[in-house]
Amino acid sequence: APFGQAACGPNCTYKDMVMCFPQLGAESDWRTADTASFKDEAAKDGFQLVFSDAQQKQENQISAVRACIQQGVSVIALPPVVEDGWDAVLTEAHNAGIPVIIVDRSVSADASLYVSHIGSDMKLEGQRAADEFNKKFPDGAKILELSGTTGSGAAVGRAEGFRSKLNANIEIIDSQTGNFTRAEAVPVMQAFLQKYKAGTDFQGIFIHNDDMGLGAIEALKAAGVKPGDLFIVSVDGTRGGFQAMIDGWFQADVECNPLLGPQVAEMSLKIMNGQAVEKNVLTNETVYYPDNAAELLPSRKY
Ligand code: GYE
Secondary structure (H helix, E strand, C coil), X not given: CCCCCCCCCCCCCHHHCEEEEEECCCCCHHHHHXXXXXXXXXXXXCCEEEEEECCCCHHHHHHHHHHHHHHCCCEEEECCCCCCCCHHHHHHHHHCCCCEEEEXXXXXXXXXXXXXXXXXXXXXXXXXXXXXXXXXXXXXXXXXXXXXXXXXXXXXXXXXXXXHHCCCCEEEEEEEECCCCHHXXXXXXXXXXXXXXXXXXXXXXXXXXXXXXXXXXXXXXXXXXXXXXXXXXXXXXXXXXXXXXXXXXXXXXXXXXXXXXXXXXXXXXXXXXXXXXXXXXECCCCEECHHHHHHHHHHCCC
């Protein structure tokens, strides 16, 4: 039988499926929507979801994966908090015959250790953000970067893509992490504002997700900065991000879609039935702008 095919294959249904989903945390609105997407899909299809929340700690995620291997789940959908350090536990899953789908962020482990990766093209998101700065500042500018969790596929990809596309006359004068959370972004932005004068020392900020963007706005408001004084581009496209565009704080929001549950469920069932699946499935995404943000906000799902 092909790797991952279950005993019920090729006739497995969702009733036969136990999906392990060791979620990495609850750090952002993106993450909350992602979790809901998996839980809703499990309820809709009727498969069992073994859910846990690692609170952004890799060791918690690794323990959760080990528990799922012990339990003998049908499939593990793993959203890795960081890229490195997965080889051992992925090898354990492989040796136990349990297929792993890497979800959302990437891993640096050998690709033979997992069946597929489903998620966004983080580099492309960074490039799209760079395009916005290039358009806005043809004569150059100085900008700041508020980046995501250090070592995470999302932050690494966005930072790399951004730098690969940013015009040479636009200088990133500083870059600090806010760990993808609103709470941690506030002091980082405050420290930036103590060091650099908004509008004079820097004209824009690239922010790796909307939650950090909202934290940054809190700090900017407190410092007397007004919407539009700075050119701010964020990532995700959450309702909070849309509101920030409507309020004039964000000038663009690069979409990152968290609603991955349906795709992952469908692929899991195929694997259980011994069907071939694609090694890399990228989410189709766009960029949102303030001009129609008010019109789109009511239909946003997260
Ligand atoms: O952009 C951010 C979340 O991994 C794509 O993680 C995800 C990122 C998302 O905390 O809001």
